[in-house]
Amino acid sequence: MLRKFSLITYFLASTVLASDVGDHKAGIWSIESAQDMTRWIIIHNIESDANTAVFHIEVIGRKHGHAVWQIERLVHHMAITEKALKASVKIPLKSGAVYPESFNHAYLSWQKENNGMGGAICDTSVIECF
Structure with a gap:
């Protein structure tokens, strides 16, 4: 019974949270x-991303047991559709950020691809695209 309740709660929570991707101002x-x-x-x-339905993200991570400042950049830039992003996110966080320089450089490189039309856009999920 508890397992069934947990699964229902998870699906309801993930649906509600994922629908607010553009409204979560912290963006993490x-x-x-x-x-x-x-x-x-x-x-x-x-x-600006919410208006185009293509979001520009960076993927970061921290190994279990490492200090809070030991963040690794797993993907410097990824263009992703709103549908794929909603399929990927779990819980919004209230704070957290990293210096944007590596993201900005990777984003500019992406913009230059295909004669300035931009590069690939993920349309499945964050995990499948990196």
Whole structure:
């Protein structure tokens, strides 16, 4: 009985939280963790991304047991559809950030691909695209 309640609660919570991707101003969300690492995404430029339905994110992580400042950049930039992003996020976090320089550099490189039209856009999930 408890397992059934937990599953129902999880599905209801994940549906509600995922629907507010553009409204979560902090822009940092937890995503599926790896066996040895907790992972998050940071959505950059939320306001403009929400209008285009393509979000620009960075994926970060920290190995279990490591200090809070020992963050690894797993993906410097990823363009992702709103549907794929909603399928990926778990819980919004109230705070957290990293310096944006590596994201900005990777984003500029992505913009230059295909004669300035931009590069690939993930349309499945964050985990499947990196």
